[in-house]
Amino acid sequence: MTPRRRRRLPQEAPSPPPAAPGAGDEGESGNPERLYAVTGLHDGGRARLDLVTLIVAPSAPPPSGTPEQAAVLRLCSSPLSVAELSAYLGLPFSATTALLSELIGGGLVRAHAPVVRQALPDRTLLEAVMHGLQRL
Numbered sequence: 792m793t794p795r796r797r798r799r800l801p802q803e804a805p806s807p808p809p810a811a812p813g814a815g816d817e818g819e820s821g822n823p824e825r826l827y828a829v830t831g832l833h834d835g836g837r838a839r840l841d842l843v844t845l846i847v848a849p850s851a852p853p854p855s856g857t858p859e860q861a862a863v864l865r866l867c868s869s870p871l872s873v874a875e876l877s878a879y880l881g882l883p884f885s886a887t888t889a890l891l892s893e894l895i896g897g898g899l900v901r902a903h904a905p906v907v908r909q910a911l912p913d914r915t916l917l918e919a920v921m922h923g924l925q926r927l
Contacts, residue, residue, distance in 0.1 A: 840888045842874040845903045853899075859890055860899070867900055 848867035852860065859880065866879055877887040894900040 840873050840891060840902060841905075842872065842884070843905045844873050845870040845905055846873060846876060846891060846900050847903065848894075848900045850899070856899075860894060863890065863894060864899060870903070872905070 846863075846867045847870045848864040850864075852864035856864070859882075862880060863876060866876060871879075873884070873887060873891065876891070877884050880887060880890075882890070891900065891902070895902055
């Protein structure tokens with residue numbers, strides 16, 4: 792005699808926990824504010840920034856700035872790339888570039904092209920090193 796199979800009854804899906812007050816304001820990423828609120832509503836064009844563009848803040852953050860602007864200015868006391876800033880701030884690249892465009896337009900930060908190393912070293916430098924080693 793073969794064992795009889797039991798019929799499975801459909802199980803109810805567990806209900807989600809009740810939402811805390813104000814929890815509906817959060818986006819999917821868990822940030823309490825929408826990205827347009829972080830970056831502002833300016834109509835000016837964006838600065839042409841790449842992932843490896845270095846950002847430097849020559850001064851301390853002003854007290855009238857937003858918390859995101861103050862965070863960028865504190866982080867950029869030494870040069871940081873836009874990709875690093877985006878990661879530290881937890882913002883997408885597009886929101887970071889919009890925020891940086893505002894700061895560049897206000898003169899609070901400076902953008903520098905990354906330092907590119909030459910493909911081949913200078914021949915005179917190599918000859919000087921070679922002659923110095925031969926003298927030893």
